[in-house]
Amino acid sequence: MTCVSRRNLLCAMGGAVVGGFIGLRPLSAAMPEMREETTWTAHALDPDECAPYAYAGYWNKGYGCCYGAFYSIVGVMGKKFGAPYNQFPFHVMEVGKSGISDWGTICGALLGAASAMALFWGRKERDPMVTELFRWYEQTAFPLYDPGEDAMGVKGAIPTHASGSVLCHVSVSSWSFATGIPADSKTRSERCGRITADVARKAIEIINAKIGGRFAPTLARPESLTYCGECHGKDKEAPFLKGLQECTPCHAGTDHTQNKFLNHP
Numbered sequence: 693m694t695c696v697s698r699r700n701l702l703c704a705m706g707g708a709v710v711g712g713f714i715g716l717r718p719l720s721a722a723m724p725e726m727r728e729e730t731t732w733t734a735h736a737l738d739p740d741e742c743a744p745y746a747y748a749g750y751w752n753k754g755y756g757c758c759y760g761a762f763y764s765i766v767g768v769m770g771k772k773f774g775a776p777y778n779q780f781p782f783h784v785m786e787v788g789k790s791g792i793s794d795w796g797t798i799c800g801a802l803l804g805a806a807s808a809m810a811l812f813w814g815r816k817e818r819d820p821m822v823t824e825l826f827r828w829y830e831q832t833a834f835p836l837y838d839p840g841e842d843a844m845g846v847k848g849a850i851p852t853h854a855s856g857s858v859l860c861h862v863s864v865s866s867w868s869f870a871t872g873i874p875a876d877s878k879t880r881s882e883r884c885g886r887i888t889a890d891v892a893r894k895a896i897e898i899i900n901a902k903i904g905g906r907f908a909p910t911l912a913r914p915e916s917l918t919y920c921g922e923c924h925g926k927d928k929e930a931p932f933l934k935g936l937q938e939c940t941p942c943h944a945g946t947d948h949t950q951n952k953f954l955n956h957p
Contacts, residue, residue, distance in 0.1 A: 732776065734812035735769050736900045739893040742768050743837055746801075746892035750885040751844045757888040758788020761804030764892040765899070766811065791860030799860045801888045802829060805895035813902070821898050824909050826858045828894055834867070835886035837893070845882030863887075 742764040749760030749767070762785045770778030785807070787793060788800035806822045813821070833852040841847065851871040855863040867883065868875040901907035 732811045734899055734903055735773060736903050737765065737768055737772075737896050739896040739900075742896055743889040743893045744839065744842070747837065747839055747842075747885050747889040748844070750888040753786075754789075755783070755786040756789030756800055757884055757891075758792075758800030758804035758807075759783070759785040760885070760888040761801040761892045761895065762808050763804075764889075765805065765808040765896060796861030796864070797859060799829065799858055799863055799887075799891075801884075801891035802826060802858055804888075805891050808895065809899065812899075817902075820909050821902060821907065824898055824907075825891070825895055829858050829891065830854075830856050832890070834863075835883050835890055837886040837889035839886070839889075843882065845878050845885060850879060850883050850886065 745768055746760045746764035749755065749763040750757055752759070759782065763782050766777050766780055767782060770780070785804055788798075788803040791797045791800060792803070802825065805825060806818075809818050809821055831854060833854040835850055835852060838849070851867075851873070853867040853870045855866045857863055857866070864875050864880065864884070867873075868880060873879050898907060
């Protein structure tokens with residue numbers, strides 16, 4: 693057995709660390725230059741023209757809502773303006789299907805729309821746009837869009853329902869419970885295809901307003917979030933609240949949720 697002294701070991705580790713830092717410097721220095729290689733500039737689009745692309749994108753190869761919403765914005769820009777928009781690897785957005793790989797988290801249509809916004813604006817400018825879109829989603833009874841004879845799932849009117857939540861799990865489950873239509877049905881798939889078009893249309897309206905210097909948030913903070921924020925949040929009695937979602941879908945109302953608005957300490 694070969695014994696390695698503590699001094700030699702530390703020297704070797706130090707050399708590895710130094711070597712690692714030396715190797716990282718060129719990459720770190722190159723990153724700002726890499727980010728500047730492609731300029732993504734948002735262009736105004738017609739929401740009604742883009743909505744059918746979102747709906748069709750939902751059904752395309754089974755890619756789903758995230759892909760459909762994203763493609764209806766960036767893909768249509770690619771059709772109209774060419775590069776760099778038409779060079780995006782759109783298939784990667786399929787990961788957002790069914791609340792990200794079937795996990796039922798964020799609605800994929802919202803993820804696709806927010807991702808499109810992120811191509812054009814940094815966090816400070818983008819966050820209010822995303823909040824406006826998400827808040828609208830919470831409050832809207834879906835679906836609104838009707839593809840008519842171009843329906844790829846089922847034709848005709850579909851029952852609507854406002855979920856109060858941006859989560860795929862809550863959105864689908866509450867709609868299915870309210871309407872009595874199974875979550876694994878063709879009608880539910882049609883619902884989500886139409887919602888993809890609804891989200892794309894609203895997102896494009898927000899993007900157009902931002903481009904034109906007219907964007908201003910209009911939707912108020914939910915009363916439940918304000919109420920819960922009195923005790924929960926940074927520097928509060930119970931500082932473990934994270935997020936901006938409406939609280940009631942998960943914390944009040946039925947025996948299946950935690951009713952934190954009844955006899956809550």
